[in-house]
Amino acid sequence: MSHTPHHQFPEDFLRPDDRSPTEGIDESFVFSYDTYADELGEGRRWSRWEDLEALMKGPEPRPDWVVTSSGAIDTDLGILKTGKEANVFLLEREDPHVSGSDVVMAAKRYRDTDHRTFHRAAAYTEGRSMKRSRDERALKRKSTWGKQVAAGEWAISEWNALRRCWELGLPVPYPVQIDGTEILMEWITVDVDGVIETAPRVAQVRPEREVVEGYYEQLRDALATLVQAGLVHGDLSPYNTLAAGDRLVVIDLPQVVDLVGNPRGMDFLLRDCANMCAWFRSRGLEVDEHDLFGELMAHAF
Known part of the structure; x- marks a missing residue:
């Protein structure tokens, strides 16, 4: 009967935990690293x-x-x-x-x-x-x-x-x-007593009349530019426009429609006018959505 020879190993080889993994290796070949993900941490990329x-x-x-x-x-x-x-x-x-x-x-x-x-x-x-x-x-x-x-x-x-x-x-x-x-x-931000904050929605503000009038002029110009390009916001309201100081900023645009290509393009435009004019009237400005709509149509054709 043959027997598998029993090899003898150095005692320190049998206890690898007792040795450094870099022991006996030239230091010029040794390096350490951290992964980028670990380095940045949660919430960073x-x-x-x-x-x-x-x-x-x-x-x-x-x-x-x-x-x-x-x-x-x-x-x-x-x-x-x-x-x-x-x-x-x-x-x-x-x-x-x-x-x-x-x-x-x-x-x-x-x-x-x-x-x-x-x-x-x-x-x-x-x-x-x-x-x-x-x-x-x-x-x-x-x-x-x-x-x-x-x-x-x-x-x-x-x-x-x-x-x-x-x-x-x-x-x-x-x-x-x-x-x-x-x-x-x-x-889009505003400076409130030296503190930078998110600009509020138009629905949340009660500006001076001069500012309200400025907002309306900006709205008219923005809508006119849109219809000249054949576009309608489609969901415009005081809740998706921001009051950035004296500046009006339009947000939330995924539903922009073609004024002529969409069968309801005109309806969407009139609704946009109605939603915004209602807010301006609530702030003391005498405006009418049908007048605004007619003015915009003159730009469109």
Whole structure:
């Protein structure tokens, strides 16, 4: 009968815990590392700006405050607003190697289960056309952006509307980037006794008459610019316009419709006029939605 030989090992080899894993190794070959995820911690992430395609970034020329560094870090600061289809968070982006580069933005995140089934979706999407040839090209190339466009997400609809409105010179937040169902955009603020706060909704303020009159002129100009471009906000009200000091800012744009292509385009425009004029009347301004609607129609045709 044969026996397997019994090998003798050094005693210290049988007790590896007693030895350093780098013992006997030249120190020049030894290094340690931490993973980036561990380094950043919860609620922080590396900016994905460099990974995004051109159509997923805001239009040029970009404001000076936009941070485009590949080494920038995004930090969640907490929730700002909750909604039926999306929540809005505050997010800080900063390049740790550039002093004073930090900027706080609004991050609108559509819920994964809801962003494809926006309420009243059929009424808004009817007659919607692909106005951007670049979107059509992206679809054909099957690029990352093209795949998002093909998915028909409401985040995409709002992103396209924000870009279009910004390029038209309308008072909307600057769209920084879109990544999946998250849109980063300008955080609209007001200075309250030296403290920076989120600009309130128009429905929440009672400004002086002079400011109210200024808001109405801004509203007329914004709506006129929209209809000249063949567009209607579709859900405009004092609850999705912001009072940024003397400036009126329009937000919440995923349902923007084609004025002529959508069978209800005119109805949506009249409703927008009615919603806003009701607020202006409540603040002492004698305005009529039908007069405003007629004035806008003169711009449209």
